[in-house]
Amino acid sequence: PYRAVLWRHALRNAMIPVLTILGLQFAFLLAGTIIIENVFYLPGLGRLIFQAITQRDLIVVESIVMLLVAAVILINLLVDFSYAIVDPRLRGRQ
Secondary structure: OOOHHHHHHHHEEEEEEHHHHHHHHHHHHHHHHHHHHOOOOOOHHHHHHHHHHHHHHHHHHHHHHHHHHHHHHHHHHHHHHHHHHOOHHHHOOO
């Protein structure tokens, strides 16, 4: 019963700010790929966007930015949906 009370009342309320921070950290993780991929010479989107910026390839830059924006929006949408799972007040009437 102690674990059930702890999970139901304490951890559910404590998870809301944690989910918010995890969603925000995803955007910083994507931004860090540019630096990491160039420092360690790894192939990926970060290196591709860096090369496209230095070569002034506008189409590639726009495409990658739109892809990264879509990924951040999708993650934020998943975080918002997870609020309803964690916080019963947000579920609405059933």
